[in-house]
Amino acid sequence: xxxxxxxxxxxxxxxxxxxxxxxxxxxxxxxxxxxxxxxxxxxxxxxxxxxxxxxxxxxxxxxxxxxxxxxxxxxxxxxxxxxxxxxxxxxxxxxxxxxxxxxxxxxxxxxxxxxxxxxxxxxxxxxxxxxxxxxxxxxxxxxxxxxxxxxxxxxxxxxxxxxxxxxxxxxxxxxxxxxxxxxxxxxxxxxxxxxxxxxxxxxxxxxxxxxxxxxxxxxxxxxxxxxxxxxxxxxxxxxxxxxxxxxxxxxxxxxxxxxxxxxxxxxxxxxxxxxxxxxxxxxxxxxxxxxxxxxxxxxxxxxxxxxxxxxxxxxxxxxxxxxxxxxxxxxxxxxxxxxxxxxxxxxxxxxxxxxxxxxxxxxxxxxxxxxxxxxxxxxxxxxxxxxxxxxxxxxxxxxxxxxxxxxxxxxxxxxxxxxxxxxxxxxxxxxxxxxxx
Amino acid sequence: xxxxxxxxxxxxxxxxxxxxxxxxxxxxxxxxxxxxxxxxxxxxxxxxxxxxxxxxxxxxxxxxxxxxxxxxxxxxxxxxxxxxxxxxxxxxxxxxxxxxxxxxxxxxxxxxxxxxxxxxxxxxxxxxxxxxxxxxxxxxxxxxxxxxxxxxxxxxxxxxxxxxxxxxxxxxxxxxxxxxxxxxxxxxxxxxxxxxxxxxxxxxxxxxxxxxxxxxxxxxxxxxxxxxxxxxxxxxxxxxxxxxxxxxxxxxxxxxxxxxxxxxxx
Numbered sequence: 001x002x003x004x005x006x007x008x009x010x011x012x013x014x015x016x017x018x019x020x021x022x023x024x025x026x027x028x029x030x031x032x033x034x035x036x037x038x039x040x041x042x043x044x045x046x047x048x049x050x051x052x053x054x055x056x057x058x059x060x061x062x063x064x065x066x067x068x069x070x071x072x073x074x075x076x077x078x079x080x081x082x083x084x085x086x087x088x089x090x091x092x093x094x095x096x097x098x099x100x101x102x103x104x105x106x107x108x109x110x111x112x113x114x115x116x117x118x119x120x121x122x123x124x125x126x127x128x129x130x131x132x133x134x135x136x137x138x139x140x141x142x143x144x145x146x147x148x149x150x151x152x153x154x155x156x157x158x159x160x161x162x163x164x165x166x167x168x169x170x171x172x173x174x175x176x177x178x179x180x181x182x183x184x185x186x187x188x189x190x191x192x193x194x195x196x197x198x199x200x201x202x203x204x205x206x207x208x209x210x211x212x213x214x215x216x217x218x219x220x221x222x223x224x225x226x227x228x229x230x231x232x233x234x235x236x237x238x239x240x241x242x243x244x245x246x247x248x249x250x251x252x253x254x255x256x257x258x259x260x261x262x263x264x265x266x267x268x269x270x271x272x273x274x275x276x277x278x279x280x281x282x283x284x285x286x287x288x289x290x291x292x293x294x295x296x297x298x299x300x301x302x303x304x305x306x307x308x309x310x311x312x313x314x315x316x317x318x319x320x321x322x323x324x325x326x327x328x329x330x331x332x333x334x335x336x337x338x339x340x341x342x343x344x345x346x347x348x349x350x351x352x353x354x355x356x357x358x359x360x361x362x363x364x365x366x367x368x369x370x371x372x373x374x375x376x377x378x379x380x381x382x383x384x385x386x387x388x389x390x391x392x393x394x395x396x397x398x399x400x401x402x403x404x405x406x407x408x409x410x411x412x413x414x415x416x417x418x419x420x421x422x423x424x425x426x427x428x429x430x431x432x433x434x435x436x437x
Numbered sequence: 438x439x440x441x442x443x444x445x446x447x448x449x450x451x452x453x454x455x456x457x458x459x460x461x462x463x464x465x466x467x468x469x470x471x472x473x474x475x476x477x478x479x480x481x482x483x484x485x486x487x488x489x490x491x492x493x494x495x496x497x498x499x500x501x502x503x504x505x506x507x508x509x510x511x512x513x514x515x516x517x518x519x520x521x522x523x524x525x526x527x528x529x530x531x532x533x534x535x536x537x538x539x540x541x542x543x544x545x546x547x548x549x550x551x552x553x554x555x556x557x558x559x560x561x562x563x564x565x566x567x568x569x570x571x572x573x574x575x576x577x578x579x580x581x582x583x584x585x586x587x588x589x590x591x592x593x594x595x596x597x598x599x600x601x602x603x604x605x606x607x608x609x610x611x612x613x614x615x616x617x618x619x620x621x622x623x624x625x626x627x628x629x630x631x632x633x634x635x636x637x638x639x640x641x642x643x644x645x646x647x648x649x650x651x652x653x654x655x656x657x658x659x660x661x662x663x664x665x666x667x668x669x670x671x672x673x674x675x676x677x678x679x680x681x682x683x684x685x686x687x688x689x690x691x692x693x694x695x696x697x698x699x700x701x702x703x
Contacts, residue, residue: 249599250549253521254514258554261518265526288512317629317652322645371642374510374634375594380625396512410511413638417516421502422468423638431466432498434477435447 009091009215016219023226027304030342034297039242046241049385054240059383063311066132069125073161076122077233080115080168087215097178109183116172116187119165126161133158140310143319145329150308153228160221167217171210174203232307236384239305242298243385248376251393256285288397291358292338295394302386303335312378312388318371325371327378327388333363334391360395369395370407445484449498450531460495462566463533465547467540468503469669475676476669482698483539483563489703490575494537500527504546511635518554521546525556539563539694541595541668542633548600562596564605564667564693571612581700583613588696589620589661591652591675592627593668606667606693613700618659628652630674637670653678657688664690 039046052058057074061067086099095101099108133141133154141154172178173191185192195203225231232239289295312327313319319326337359345352360366372392379387399405406414413423421428453460464487469476487494505520524547528536536558538544548560561569570576588610596602603624610617622628631641631648641647653675656664664679666672669692676690691699 247545247549247600249545249595251509253518253550253553257514257518261515261522264519265522287514315626317631317648318642318644320628321631321641321648321651323642325642367642370639371644372634373594373629373631373636373648375629376598377594377626377629380598393510393512396510397514398512400512401515406511406513407639409639410635413635414508414511414513414516417503417505417508417520421520422472423503423507424468424472426472428502429499431471431501432447432449432496434466434471434480435445437477 003094006092006094012216012219013088013091016222020223020226026342027226030338031297031300031304033293033338033341034295034300037296037298039298042245045245049243050237050241053385054236069128072121072125076118079118082111083115083168084218087211091215105181105183109181112172112184113186116169116184119168120187122161123165126158130155130158140314143310143313143326145326145332146308150229150332154308157228157230160217160224164214164217164221167210167214171207171214174207174210176200176203229306229308232305232384235301235305239301240385242301244387248379254287256287287401288399289391289394290360290398292334292341294398295334295391299387299391300334300338303331303338305384306331306335306386308332309383311381311383315377315381317373317375317377323371324365325368330364330388330391331386334359337363360398364395366399369399445481446488447484448495450495450500451498453495454531459532461493462535462537464494464496465536465538465543466496466501467538467543467669470539473669475673479539479669479672479692479694482692483694485698485703486567486576486694490570492570497527504543506542506546507635507638521551521554521556525551525554528556528558533558535559537561537563537566539669539692541593542670545595545599562602562605562667564609565602567694567697568605568608578612578697578700581613583615583696583700586615586662587618587660588615588663588665589618589656589659590665591630591656591671592624593666593671594627594629594633596667597627598625606665609693609697610665613696618661620655620659622655628655630671632670632674649674649678650681653682657682657684661688664688665693665696666690667693
């Protein structure tokens with residue numbers, strides 16, 4: 001009889017982790033829909049960036065209030081999860097607080113006490129986060145792209161955390177055996193009186209209930225990640241690892257273009273030469289990006305990593321002055337379209353069937369793309385090394401090189417450069433006239 | 438009519454080549470510096486300083502062409518790479534090793550984007566170069582006309598965030614014994630002037646404000662007597678902003694090179 005709960009626990013655990021693993025596989029498949037990009041360079045610098053930016057939260061704390069609160073929730077999340085280890089072991093082996101059997105009471109008490117204090121701090125931080133989103137209504141959480149699901153998503157995550165932390169504290173408060181140790185019940189001893197006078201089995205029932213709901217809640221939260229903006233708790237690590245290492249101002253030189261320019265500049269090149277073996281390479285690569293498959297996989301990883309904090313948008317000069325461009329929306333659109341493409345592939349036996357839609361126009365408008373000043377305020381602001389600017393540039397490249405669809409004034413500027421080597425209609429031979437003026 | 442600028446010594450690379458000599462540094466003037474009336478004054482101020490410090494420099498003159506920066510950022514990679522290839526051919530033919538420019542866009546492009554296309558040079562922004570002239574004692578300035586003046590520095594995106602150069606222009610301002618006041622958004626948090634990414638050459642998208650007005654307001658909050666710039670495009674945007682705020686009689690927008698040249702009445 002007693003092993004039924006162990007089996008039930010194991011089944012729930014396997015289902016919870018299994019479904020998450022299935023979605024992670026899908027996530028990786030979707031990210032790999034992007035073009036390949038070589039990011040194998042500078043491994044040591046990449047590790048350092050990951051440790052400094054993701055693990056060390058170095059860019060989070062540039063905004064002290066949200067930064068410090070985030071660090072609390074982040075540390076709380078990581079440390080309190082040690083407790084999940086005990087819950088899993090207890091669940092599988094039918095033990096109760098197995099930690100007490102392997103650790104001295106003082107050590108165990110210290111650990112649980114730390115968890116309780118952190119749980120309490122997380123509750124406070126999460127409450128402040130909720131107030132910032134729903135009462136103070138900070139501007140960056142109120143932008144147009146944050147209505148509907150993104151807003152709900154943000155709040156749901158906060159509710160999850162409140163419920164999980166509360167269950168953890170209630171579980172400890174109603175565990176009379178644990179309370180009688182009087183070690184580690186730093187916070188829960190103040191909650192315990194709420195349950196005073198309850199019959200022992202009623203108390204036990206609440207304790208068991210809280211225990212089960214806590215672990216089931218954690219598994220639900222784990223599975224919720226894939227459907228929410230909250231994937232950053234995992235993806236911030238690879239994302240900062242693969243983040244851009246070059247100076248921010250450096251934009252990649254398209255290799256396909258370099259080859260064509262080389263051909264044009266080379267006086268020995270024979271334009272009528274037969275194409276080289278393996279003709280497929282000669283199909284000219286699409287220049288720039290009109291859909292997610294044209295972006296590289298790091299850009300797609302960026303999209304899944306974005307947690308919609310909006311620091312980028314709040315620093316964007318275009319957005320600050322009322323233009324439609326919002327770097328956060330660029331990332332959200334990229335992810336939404338990527339998800340749509342992924343679902344299309346799932347529905348069509350692993351192959352993408354054209355759906356008459358694309359990232360350009362159906363998600364991101366030209367007006368947004370042309371409003372960017374390429375100032376890098378967004379990439380500087382992002383706490384997890386996301387690069388919305390590279391997506392904007394790739395989409396401009398598509399518009400200009402595949403569609404000749406630049407704004408008329410930019411076409412004039414480019415014609416000038418082509419004809420006289422300057423963006424204005426001055427003769428190149430006059431470049432030194434200033435000397436004598 | 439007497440022109441100070443008639444005294445400028447501006448040798449070209451072709452002239453150096455003719456004498457079988459190599460200059461210490463190539464001054465990349467850039468399109469704005471060559472053609473824009475406001476930016477030409479910056480070019481001349483910088484040349485005066487180079488002359489004063491006896492720097493052995495040359496320009497490409499009619500052999501210089503747009504780096505391709507605005508084309509690249511507008512999405513025209515073809516045109517950018519054609520421009521790059523042409524310029525690199527000229528620069529490599531002259532065996533150029535070191536380049537200085539007063540335009541952060543040219544600076545960024547030649548420094549970061551030309552190496553991948555075969556152009557490898559040591560590239561300096563003019564504020565970095567001037568700073569080294571001071572350090573080597575080739576240029577000196579003592580307070581002069583800007584002593585005690587409130588000066589705020591607007592970080593050009595392509596110098597600051599793009600390439601992490603924040604201190605050189607500030608050190609130069611401090612050399613003038615001026616009072617350097619920072620805007621609430623400065624250095625890596627600096628706000629763009631609105632001209633980058635080829636915006637200089639088109640009207641802005643619909644919004645409720647122009648970016649240069651926003652930035653000018655931030656600058657004016659510091660109650661400056663001078664807004665210092667380090668980029669010809671920022672200079673234009675900030676000058677227009679100051680005019681729009683009807684402050685042109687109280688606040689001057691000047692390039693760092695102009696500040697130093699004017700301080701000593703060059």
